[in-house]
Amino acid sequence: MTIAVIYGGTRPNGNAETLTDLAINGLEVEKIYLGEYLIQPIKDGRHSEEGFQEVSDDYNSIINRLLPHDTWIFSTPIYWYSMSGIMKNFIDRWSQTMRDANYPEFKTHMSKKKAYVIAVGGDQPYVKGLPMIQQFQHIFDFMGMTFEGYVLGEGNKPGDILNDKKAVYAATELLRR
Amino acid sequence: MTIAVIYGGTRPNGNAETLTDLAINGLEVEKIYLGEYLIQPIKDGRHSEEGFQEVSDDYNSIINRLLPHDTWIFSTPIYWYSMSGIMKNFIDRWSQTMRDANYPEFKTHMSKKKAYVIAVGGDQPYVKGLPMIQQFQHIFDFMGMTFEGYVLGEGNKPGDILNDKKAVYAATELLRR
Amino acid sequence: MTIAVIYGGTRPNGNAETLTDLAINGLEVEKIYLGEYLIQPIKDGRHSEEGFQEVSDDYNSIINRLLPHDTWIFSTPIYWYSMSGIMKNFIDRWSQTMRDANYPEFKTHMSKKKAYVIAVGGDQPYVKGLPMIQQFQHIFDFMGMTFEGYVLGEGNKPGDILNDKKAVYAATELLRR
Amino acid sequence: MTIAVIYGGTRPNGNAETLTDLAINGLEVEKIYLGEYLIQPIKDGRHSEEGFQEVSDDYNSIINRLLPHDTWIFSTPIYWYSMSGIMKNFIDRWSQTMRDANYPEFKTHMSKKKAYVIAVGGDQPYVKGLPMIQQFQHIFDFMGMTFEGYVLGEGNKPGDILNDKKAVYAATELLRR
Numbered sequence: 001m002t003i004a005v006i007y008g009g010t011r012p013n014g015n016a017e018t019l020t021d022l023a024i025n026g027l028e029v030e031k032i033y034l035g036e037y038l039i040q041p042i043k044d045g046r047h048s049e050e051g052f053q054e055v056s057d058d059y060n061s062i063i064n065r066l067l068p069h070d071t072w073i074f075s076t077p078i079y080w081y082s083m084s085g086i087m088k089n090f091i092d093r094w095s096q097t098m099r100d101a102n103y104p105e106f107k108t109h110m111s112k113k114k115a116y117v118i119a120v121g122g123d124q125p126y127v128k129g130l131p132m133i134q135q136f137q138h139i140f141d142f143m144g145m146t147f148e149g150y151v152l153g154e155g156n157k158p159g160d161i162l163n164d165k166k167a168v169y170a171a172t173e174l175l176r177r
Numbered sequence: 178m179t180i181a182v183i184y185g186g187t188r189p190n191g192n193a194e195t196l197t198d199l200a201i202n203g204l205e206v207e208k209i210y211l212g213e214y215l216i217q218p219i220k221d222g223r224h225s226e227e228g229f230q231e232v233s234d235d236y237n238s239i240i241n242r243l244l245p246h247d248t249w250i251f252s253t254p255i256y257w258y259s260m261s262g263i264m265k266n267f268i269d270r271w272s273q274t275m276r277d278a279n280y281p282e283f284k285t286h287m288s289k290k291k292a293y294v295i296a297v298g299g300d301q302p303y304v305k306g307l308p309m310i311q312q313f314q315h316i317f318d319f320m321g322m323t324f325e326g327y328v329l330g331e332g333n334k335p336g337d338i339l340n341d342k343k344a345v346y347a348a349t350e351l352l353r354r
Numbered sequence: 355m356t357i358a359v360i361y362g363g364t365r366p367n368g369n370a371e372t373l374t375d376l377a378i379n380g381l382e383v384e385k386i387y388l389g390e391y392l393i394q395p396i397k398d399g400r401h402s403e404e405g406f407q408e409v410s411d412d413y414n415s416i417i418n419r420l421l422p423h424d425t426w427i428f429s430t431p432i433y434w435y436s437m438s439g440i441m442k443n444f445i446d447r448w449s450q451t452m453r454d455a456n457y458p459e460f461k462t463h464m465s466k467k468k469a470y471v472i473a474v475g476g477d478q479p480y481v482k483g484l485p486m487i488q489q490f491q492h493i494f495d496f497m498g499m500t501f502e503g504y505v506l507g508e509g510n511k512p513g514d515i516l517n518d519k520k521a522v523y524a525a526t527e528l529l530r531r
Numbered sequence: 532m533t534i535a536v537i538y539g540g541t542r543p544n545g546n547a548e549t550l551t552d553l554a555i556n557g558l559e560v561e562k563i564y565l566g567e568y569l570i571q572p573i574k575d576g577r578h579s580e581e582g583f584q585e586v587s588d589d590y591n592s593i594i595n596r597l598l599p600h601d602t603w604i605f606s607t608p609i610y611w612y613s614m615s616g617i618m619k620n621f622i623d624r625w626s627q628t629m630r631d632a633n634y635p636e637f638k639t640h641m642s643k644k645k646a647y648v649i650a651v652g653g654d655q656p657y658v659k660g661l662p663m664i665q666q667f668q669h670i671f672d673f674m675g676m677t678f679e680g681y682v683l684g685e686g687n688k689p690g691d692i693l694n695d696k697k698a699v700y701a702a703t704e705l706l707r708r
Contacts, residue, residue, distance in 0.1 A: 433626065
């Protein structure tokens with residue numbers, strides 16, 4: 001088992017990152033900070049004559065780094081009750097990779113991944129973050145990935161999350177199960 | 178009452194747009210196609226010393242066009258069980274506008290808006306699109322906007338949506354209530 | 355195709371019943387009004403030594419009437435954001451039937467059923483009724499039933515539902531698809 | 532602060548009860564086992580001429596025991612992705628109490644309560660139990676109760692829940708926050 005973390009945050013040392021650090025403490029992990037890269041939104045070419053067009057950005061190189069890992073942790077602040085827009089753009093692009101001749105077995109590879117979600121929000125994340133968890137379930141179901149677990153935490157200012165003892169404990173235990 | 182439509186689709190004449198056309202048929206409407214603009218992801222500056230930084234993109238000009246309208250229709254394809262990434266990035270940026278001295282009354286203005294959602298997806302949108310509807314409810318609740326109604330429809334190829342008679346009827350009636 | 359309707363309402367001519375009448379207009383239908391029967395809550399005997407105990411009530415006779423039909427319509431008022439308690443008690447008892455030697459193929463039979471839900475509520479059912487729809491989806495998924503469609507409607511006083519044009523139309527079309 | 536627990540389980544020493552014991556360990560608590568009482572389903576009399584009828588069962592005596600307590604813990608097994616039918620029938624009856632001249636301030640009293648939910652299920656409760664949590668939120672919002680927290684746990688056979696370390700920890704901490 002090797003692990004990759006996909007960070008959707010947009011500030012250094014945000015609460016989702018801090019909480020994720022507790023989950024991966026002591027493990028060797030490939031870290032991808034989406035905010036450091038250019039990821040274009042998808043252009044839906046499924047039904048256009050010319051199909052999907054090659055995109056000049058960092059998306060494919062990120063996918064190439066991720067694919068060798070069998071455990072993917074999605075770590076995101078909860079913005080407006082969902083994952084960050086940059087993480088959403090990243091996932092939207094999977095629709096293109098599924099039709100990319102350079103990734104002929106993309107969905108099959110994905111179906112072997114184990115997925116975790118770690119997310120922190122400031123406005124009642126334990127209730128208002130639940131639709132996001134349901135969406136991740138649908139996403140993982142579609143790809144055949146197994147949704148191994150998630151942690152929701154509450155925090156606004158960097159560091160806040162350490163006061164959410166339930167989230168801290170759950171993160172610490174997340175990968176041990 | 179004046180109306181603006183915020184399109185989150187990324188292909189011309191997509192199903193969400195077609196369904197929206199039925200809702201606004203015969204009305205004068207300000208149309209914003211997010212896919213035609215550059216909208217940067219938010220950089221969370223809420224708790225950094227320097228705060229939010231000015232961003233050089235089309236976001237503010239879009240907001241300026243939208244604010245005069247009291248009815249906003251969010252029209253989006255359902256990508257991966259949620260709004261498109263470009264629409265999510267657009268909404269994420271509201272967090273910055275709420276702290277932007279150039280928009281001192283942003284939230285107050287927003288609280289007077291009526292909101293509608295029109296969304297089309299290909300994988301059981303009537304059930305798997307529900308978390309997205311719940312998120313829009315949370316978003317509108319936070320801003321104090323009233324969620325006047327929504328239409329979910331099913332379709333993949335452009336034009337499919339016209340076979341979803343329930344959605345077609347609901348779109349036609351949406352603004353009449 | 356033969357149809358049964360399971361009514362969870364507790365007053366005559368309630369809004370959910372009225373809306374259901376529009377869906378089944380002109381069709382021959384077996385009608386089960388749960389409120390007219392005694393249905394005991396389940397006693398979970400899955401892991402007790404003596405197992406489930408025979409229950410003296412109307413549940414089995416209702417199941418016997420329902421099983422021949424391949425289309426089941428669950429028609430319920432939305433009480434406290436979910437199906438009525440009597441309908442919930444009815445469904446809870448399925449856990450016993452699944453282990454009842456008199457119904458050796460219960461789950462297999464159920465897996466061939468088509469299911470519909472028609473529900474009417476007074477407090478924003480189009481949004482606050484969505485968790486109930488998700489629960490029905492989980493219920494049907496567990497049993498292998500196909501969830502063919504649902505209609506949510508808004509109403510309080512008997513007859514109110516006829517003013518919800520979207521629901522009226524959707525009910526009228528529900529079984530035609 | 533005094534505490535009441537409302538148990539919705541139907542077998543002794545079920546997992547939800549075991550998990551709840553960890554939350555209330557060492558505290559004085561009023562315990563109500565709904566399964567030991569007769570609670571009739573509601574008969575909706577809101578719009579009938581004669582109104583709600585007096586019901587001869589244990590519901591009012593339960594309410595009388597609960598009302599003095601300012602913290603209510605709803606402890607339920609997850610049956611079919613929701614609270615048990617007996618708990619649902621109990622909550623359904625609140626609609627009658629809100630119109631009962633003997634409880635003139637029912638909703639006002641309820642609005643001062645703090646509410647917790649502890650629920651255990653066997654089929655992916657961390658995801659498939661989320662609609663139930665959303666329903667409790669809607670219920671508490673309607674009554675003005677504050678939703679202080681919840682614990683979901685996984686288990687089937689009695690005692691299973693003690694292997695769900697995350698749930699055990701969360702239950703232990705639930706009332707300490």
